[in-house]
Amino acid sequence: MDRGKEWQIAFAKQALSDYKIYEILCRNNAESCHRLHYLQMFLEKTSKAYLWQDRNFTGGIPYFHTSHNVIAKVIPQITKDVLTNREFLNRNKMKEIRKICREIDLLAPAVDDDKKRLDNCEYPWANSVKGKISIPCEEKFEMLNKLINNSNGTLIIKVGRLYLQNLQS
Amino acid sequence: MIVNKDKAAKTLARSHAKVEESIVKIIRLYTKDREKEKDVTEPIKLLEVNPDTVSAGIMPVFFGSSADIPFSCVVIEVTEDEYKEIEKNPSQLPEDWTIGDILLDKEKVA
Numbered sequence: 001m002d003r004g005k006e007w008q009i010a011f012a013k014q015a016l017s018d019y020k021i022y023e024i025l026c027r028n029n030a031e032s033c034h035r036l037h038y039l040q041m042f043l044e045k046t047s048k049a050y051l052w053q054d055r056n057f058t059g060g061i062p063y064f065h066t067s068h069n070v071i072a073k074v075i076p077q078i079t080k081d082v083l084t085n086r087e088f089l090n091r092n093k094m095k096e097i098r099k100i101c102r103e104i105d106l107l108a109p110a111v112d113d114d115k116k117r118l119d120n121c122e123y124p125w126a127n128s129v130k131g132k133i134s135i136p137c138e139e140k141f142e143m144l145n146k147l148i149n150n151s152n153g154t155l156i157i158k159v160g161r162l163y164l165q166n167l168q169s
Numbered sequence: 170m171i172v173n174k175d176k177a178a179k180t181l182a183r184s185h186a187k188v189e190e191s192i193v194k195i196i197r198l199y200t201k202d203r204e205k206e207k208d209v210t211e212p213i214k215l216l217e218v219n220p221d222t223v224s225a226g227i228m229p230v231f232f233g234s235s236a237d238i239p240f241s242c243v244v245i246e247v248t249e250d251e252y253k254e255i256e257k258n259p260s261q262l263p264e265d266w267t268i269g270d271i272l273l274d275k276e277k278v279a
Contacts, residue, residue, distance in 0.1 A: 026231035026241045027212060035233040083223050140236050149181075149232045151189030151219065154244050157230045158223060 015045035
């Protein structure tokens, strides 16, 4: 197998494994931060599998391997690729999908919009609005949960899983 | 916070239909063993018929609890054709889930 393809499959397998853990965390009502962390990792690795598509391996490791800022750029593209009936993917729908994906990107501590968004699902952060240190496991991430727990969130997750399944079949 | 599971399922269905206008029907799924369904750790399961979704067979998508809905939930979004197949053969549903109450039916509303 071509080395680029091998990387793609590797990311896909790890992404599906992350998704399985996300499901277990949801079933067991784990704290929001942990569920979102695994959702973020699932979508990030799915994005990276996509970025390896048709990419020749030239010996070096591409920039995106270590980047956490890929979901909002790639998942909307995967959505368009996976959905054969694109009629309903109007501008508003795509805008919503991008918005959710951007919020998920921001869950990674390394992605903070120039320190404007320190909230993340892994490490405590100085919360200037609340005037205290926020702890991820005590935060509800309500805004993001509301965004995800609807049809657009379902679509993003479904599209990601479908893309990975197609890749491995 | 809605602590009654049935009410929570209806609220979820309403909110999903509000966000996604193309959903035509939402059916609640139950476990075969209805006692198990009463367990608060058993997720609320919604089968949503949406002509605009991608046809991908039965693909349950899990969500965690939220401040409003203290139950985890599962959404299975299917096209109308996929729904017809499930109606014909409900044993396709994963785990031991069965078709339950219709929470939204736009055809009946019209």
